[in-house]
Amino acid sequence: MGKIVVSEQISLDGVVEDPSGVEGTGRGGWVNEMSQADRARWTEHEFAESVAAEALLLGRRSDAWFAARWRDRAGEWADRLNTMPKYVVSSTLDEPQWGNATVLSGDVVEQVAKLRTETDGDIVVYASALLVRLLLDHDLVDELRLTIHPFVVGAGPSLWGETASRKTFRLTDSRLLGSLPHLTFEVVAA
Template sequence: MGKIVISENVSLDGVIQDPTGKEGFRFAGWFDQMEGKDREAWAGVEYEEALGTEALLLGRRTYEWFVARGWASRSGGWADRLRSLPKYVVSSTLEDLDWNNSTVLKGDVVNEVSKLKRKVDGDIVVYGSGRLVPALMEHDLVDELRLMICPFVLGDGERLFGETSDQKPMRLVDTRTVGDGLVLLTYQPVRDA
């Protein structure tokens, strides 16, 4: 049985919007302000995570972000690993996918992701995907949250989570300092709360 793992870079106040500065957000590029040591440590954690991943689940915009930045042809261990993984893209508009091992999931998201969890054995990691993540949370399809907290308070911007129909209790299962300024928090849902 697959495990849906949300892996996000967020500001200290929970903002996920425009971390690399391509969307026109007034605080765009906040993630790229990270110092060199933190950036290297972050990349190490991301590569480690990719090695333990069995598949990627991406929303359309995040998939297009990866493709536009050359991940389909980059070299190096991390890029090679992502290229080799099966990638499932939730989209009602995409037809042809440019990144190898990519499949479009069309139709009801809850049904398609539930089927994917039964099909894949291991971690199914979700990067970015700001519209997909709330839907997965709302329908209790998330098995783990990995939040890389970046030391910036933005005060404005799209947050990882918006409104939900009910509380979603989570249990902290791990904390890890990354570099000098980052913290990786890992949570799992409390299913019987």
């Protein structure tokens, strides 16, 4: 059985919107302020995470965002991301933009639960905050991996939204990626 792993870059106040600044939200771009040493450690970590993963699970907008930035890149990390299996959750998309991808449509909860039982290993979710909230609400997330950037953005969509019930997590790992805290939480079953 697979494990749904949410891997996010997040501000101190939980904001996940526009970390790179390319969406032009006015408050974005906070990941660009990490030092070169932090970026090098974060890159090593993210590459290792992609190598260990069996697949990626993305929302429609995240599929388009990543496809536009990774499709034409070269190198070990780009090769891994571009060739690994991807699943894109969408009710409107027929053809995903990133290669080696399958659209999951219909009942998202049912489709992701099925994917989880049919996959061995980690199914990593990058970005896709709305999808993450839905998965959390339906107890489909097994692990959270959060790289915390030392900024209070002050506004913008957060990883956290209202949930149908209280959610409990257990810290299973903490480390520094350079000076950036990286926390891993296991979801505790209710």
